[in-house]
Ligand SMILES: Nc1ncnc2c1ncn2[C@@H]1O[C@H](COP(=O)(O)OP(=O)(O)OP(=O)(O)O)[C@@H](O)[C@H]1O
């Protein structure tokens with residue numbers, strides 16, 4: 053009996069002219085945690101989607117160990133075959149139905165479809181046990197559409213755990229979790245490996261990778277470029293392998309701040325629940341300034357972002373952009389007043405997936421005369437413009453005339469950055485702007501935000517990543533239960549305590 | 557005063573339920589298809605097929621329930637055709653649906669003419685009779701309204717409960733809801749998106765055909781050209797009114813039935829003063845108004861009209 057539980061043999065996959073994977077081979081041992089790294093668009097998700105049967109490889113085979121430890125070929129292109137072979141997958145783009153609740157999403161397909169009666173009691177107690185063991189709490193009876201992104205992520209993980217997988221694939225499972233949740237998750241995963249479960253996880257957070265993996269494999273442009281034991285790796289070595297060079301550190305200069313460009317005065321909004329409500333929130337962002345909003349997710353960040361995007365009706369308070377009051381906040385009004393928006397949920401609120409990359413790039417400036425003349429779009433001009441942006445923002449994928457949904461998660465973010473920064477907005481709202489981005493791309497976002505600050509924009513940076521806020525923000529405010537407090541402290545520990553609600 | 561009298565009469569409510577019956581079948585069928593993410597504009601034609609096949613089967617000697625079965629199977633056949641065109645082949649649901657309506661309608665008329673080349677007045681069958689509930693039928697109000705309806709009306713009411721139960725209380729129903737919201741959720745759990753959608757559309761279409769069968773086998777006793785008369789389209793609107801919920805679907809169908817019953821009565825009372833067409837329009841206008849109010853809060857199945865293909869983002 054060999055120790056190998058999974059072996060990918062020479063998998064290749066092309067999408068049109070894009071080579072997503074070329075001859076990738078990989079093995080996984082029992083009880084091992086393998087980290088799969090690579091830049092945005094390197095082909096990590098594609099590889100895992102082939103393993104799980106979502107995509108049919110162009111060539112190559114997959115072997116999975118059966119109950120006796122014998123490697124047997126896996127039927128390709130069938131998620132059901134993967135599930136029955138004991139493979140569980142946590143998808144980067146959540147595969148959750150929003151009109152049914154978490155419990156139903158979790159048990160979907162795991163119970164007999166044609167049974168006349170359905171008992172959820174056993175399922176519920178099994179899920180409760182998993183929640184207790186893993187610390188991944190999520191409301192089970194609320195429709196998933198009403199859950200926060202963090203909660204959805206937890207449901208997506210619970211779904212895989214519920215199926216008793218012995219090979220667990222996690223595609224960026226911690227992208228939207230708080231650091232505490234991420235740590236608990238990985239401690240659990242560690243514990244599960246003791247029972248013989250093997251794990252492949254994808255992450256852009258190197259500290260996680262270094263702390264929790266046994267082995268690291270790196271993809272670049274669809275090719276496996278290296279593998280090493282985690283004990284022999286450090287951040288520099290990994291970065292070099294991923295991008296072929298080390299990414300430069302972002303430098304921030306001291307600048308005097310200017311006039312206020314965004315002012316919220318005593319804003320209150322009543323959301324559907326407490327966590328998307330705000331209570332008498334006031335803030336000012338000045339030109340040449342980055343204001344960081346730190347806080348644990350679900351404390352009103354969503355509502356704050358929606359207010360600044362013009363998506364929410366205020367029950368009280370006023371908004372001023374560039375000194376002028378916005379009397380009727382609406383998305384168009386905010387955009388023309390000079391607000392650029394990098395939304396938190398980039399798939400749903402950032403792009404229109406069915407439209408092309410080029411169209412998505414110009415969608416906020418359709419009135420401009422280089423985009424349209426007399427009400428008719430100028431496709432050639434749009435395409436040419438998009439090509440320039442594609443190049444300068446390094447948007448990689450099947451090209452500017454392809455549908456935007458085909459881009460990898462990280463490249464969708466680059467598309468949004470290109471759209472926002474090219475308009476040189478007075479105010480930039482950046483919600484979790486580096487979530488799911490590779491190190492290079494994340495550094496690039498930081499650089500662009502600082503560049504905008506230098507140019508004279510004011511940036512409202514909402515992030516759960518404290519390091520990001522400490523690295524970029526001039527001033528820091530903490531959001532908790534829909535209220536904002538300013539802190540003078542730039543001390544990690546102190547801010548962390550304030551986020552959690554303890555006096556500091 | 558007149559209206560009040562009408563609204564208080566037993567016969568008015570009995571007629572409302574009778575008129576609502578085919579719509580109940582139709583809305584439930586459309587609901588099933590759309591919950592799975594497929595719009596079925598073949599409904600109008602499937603009504604015609606159901607009306608014609610059920611009636612013809614009985615005329616050719618099958619029992620009444622045999623006729624109902626034949627109608628359901630015929631509906632399932634055209635539903636399957638629509639499903640194959642729109643689900644694995646991913647064609648436009650609008651175009652395919654309208655095509656099915658045209659096709660199914662003409663095939664029905666053609667078969668009718670082929671089966672009965674030389675008749676001028678349509679031959680009659682012995683239709684479903686009101687069910688005889690011994691004591692209940694003599695109850696003051698409900699006796700007439702509920703307990704003197706035919707078996708098909710009872711079947712329709714039973715179907716409301718059945719569809720509700722399946723959609724909300726069984727794993728199958730939940731999978732259908734999921735596939736209409738996000739097909740990836742279903743595929744990631746090892747279920748087949750195609751099978752669920754094709755199954756739901758086929759089942760939904762056979763319900764639609766029962767609506768047609770009610771017309772020739774219960775409401776009337778013969779098949780006429782043009783007898784479906786837009787009832788299918790009404791169902792497409794009602795399903796939005798119902799926000800894709802069986803309970804509300806019943807309510808919507810009853811509301812339309814009541815408008816229609818009211819219209820007929822007003823027409824006979826005030827026929828001289830106002831042209832009859834005004835009254836004929838009334839139920840449709842009122843349903844548009846009801847729809848406008850209800851549609852604002854309707855939650856559309858998110859994947860409605862969107863074909864899904866394996867391995868595509
Ligand atoms: N279904 C598809 N159709 C067309 N192109 C695709 C499809 N899936 C992936 N691609 C392309 O394949 C490449 C690899 O994408 P993939 O999602 O695997 O990257 P990734 O390594 O997971 O990136 P990220 O870190 O941003 O998630 C990208 O260029 C992407 O645009």
Ligand SMILES: [Mg+2]
Nearest residue numbers: 096097144460
């Ligand atoms: Mg990915």
